[in-house]
Each structure stands twice: as C-alpha cells, then as structure tokens.
Amino acid sequence: MRRTVVVTGGSAGIGRATVREFARNGADVAILARGQERLDAAVREVEAAGSRALGIAVDVADGPAVEAAAERVERELGSTDVWVNNAFAGIFSTFMDMSWEEYERVTAVTYFGQIHGTRAALKRMLPRDRGTIVLVGSALAYRGIPLQSAYCGAKHALQGFLDSIRPELEHRGSKVHVTMVQLPAVNTPQFDWARARIDRKPRPVGKIYQPEAAARAIRFAADARRKEVWVGSTTVRAIGGDRVASPLIDHMLAGSGISGQSSPEPLEGDREDNLFEPPRGDPGAHGRFDREAVEKSWQMALNRRRNGVLAGVGLAAAALLIARARKYG
Known part of the structure; x- marks a missing residue:
C-alpha cells in the first residue's frame, strides 16, 4: 500500500534527500518549502521515481498556511501517513550581535514550524488513530554550541515538546506515533546561505555526513516506533559527553567552538541568505563539503x-x- 508522506523544508538539503528517499521507496510525497524553483525540481524528481508529488509554497512559520497546506495534501494525495518536520532557519552569530527580529525568525521557523506541522498532522491522524510524525532534531538539541544560540534553543525546545506530547498521546490510548531524529553535522547548502556575522564562511563542526545518511535515518524512524533515533558517532559523543562533563565541554567550546565553525575562506560581502526570503537557484541536497562527508554511519x-x-x-x-x-x- 502506497503511503502519503509530507516533508517540510523538502526542497533542499536533508529535506530534499528525504523526499528522494521516500519516493524511491514507493511513497507519494508532498513537499512544503518556500522556493518555487527548488519545489518544482523536487516534484520532478519524485515523479521520475514513479510516485505522485505535490509541491506547496509555504512558510512553516505561518501556522494557518501550514494548516491549509495539510488540507490540500489530504485532498490531492490522500490521508497523510507520515509527516516529517524538517524545515529550519539558522544564523551564525554571537547572541548579542543578533537582532531581536533575527532571533525571533529562527525560533519561528525552527521551533514553531515543527509545532505547526505537528498540530496539522495530529488534527488529521488522531481521528484515524494512525500515522507517524518525525521531528528532525540535532545533537545540538542536547548540547548547545557558540554562534548558534537561536538554533540550539529551538532544538532544545523541541526536545521538551516531544517529552510532553508523547505521554499525552499514550494517556488517550492513541496509536499515532511521534519520534525525533537527532542528527550530526550534515553536508547541506545551509552553510552557504545561512545568515552569518563572522569573518569567514561557516562550516560544520566535527565529522560530516552526507544528507542521504540523514534521510535514511528519517525513513527508518518513521517505521521503527522509537522515541528517538540518534545518528552518527559524533551525536552519541556529544549527547553522552554533555551528560557526564557539561562544564568541561563549555570550557572546550570557549576555546575552539567559534574557530571550529569557520572555514579558511573569507565571507563574501554580497552573500545571499535565506533567513527571511528563499535564495535563488537549486543546489539540491548537498553542500560544498562532498570531499569530507561520509555516506554511511556505522553507529546507525x-x-x-x-x-x-x-x-x-x-x-x-x-x-x-x-x-x-x-x-x-
């Protein structure tokens, strides 16, 4: 039986790889994202895989717009079986160098975007008593790092949200499943279009994985019925290390956390970012770190x-x- 899967932020990076992963495995896919050019390209890829596709231009920070998109998916593709909350926004900046508007925007997309998606999915899944919602998290949901306080705060908040709604669903005896995938550093275009207030181009911290590894984990989480799925040895070390030696990690990050997120190349003065408006072009799923990124995780x-x-x-x-x-x- 074919499944209907919704992927927010599905036009680039991890979301794009996740769209391909589900389509390749026979699912019909609805893609929710802002950039029409990338949406159209993602739709073509799903159709080329032999599945039905629906691209909807929507900003997940807009709750009513997400609700309208969910209604359209059900009308055109059928009942939603899996909803993947993947969309996010980020900025590389110290806390005091960010404006309130920037901080609020990152939170609205990265946190409230997943809340809006979860609410829209639950509204439809609860009466049917079936379906899975995947929250896409990060090792940074447990261990914050410098320059990403807005993003880390939003991912931490999602962790608390998950802990709250799972027992609510269990209390009512619901068979709807909500899970969270905690990801490592991934080679996506975000490092080329996230807003940045540092001197050099941003880069991931630690071992880098290809977005396909993340996509496979997300599809696995949709079926495994686990509360969480951790991906990558670096995720295990970050979460485990913070539990046993958080002050020591604070000290280590004070020394290397900022330089470790900077590439040798200087930041372009005319850099186009995606914080408030979608950038032009279609980079697909991968960023500029293909030579460093690994395809598979032995831990996963x-x-x-x-x-x-x-x-x-x-x-x-x-x-x-x-x-x-x-x-x-």
Missing part, C-alpha cells in the same frame, strides 16, 4: 539492528560464562 547501522546486536552480545556473554564455569567447575 548498529542502531537499526540493535535487537540483534544485543542478542548477540547476550549470547557471547552467556557462552563466556559457560566456558568459565566449565574451566573452573
């Missing part, structure tokens, strides 16, 4: 098979105990 491969891995570890431990018992028995 183990995560997908964690039941088998745990069973294997258990069997190995049992065999070791039996061998020891025989030796010393």
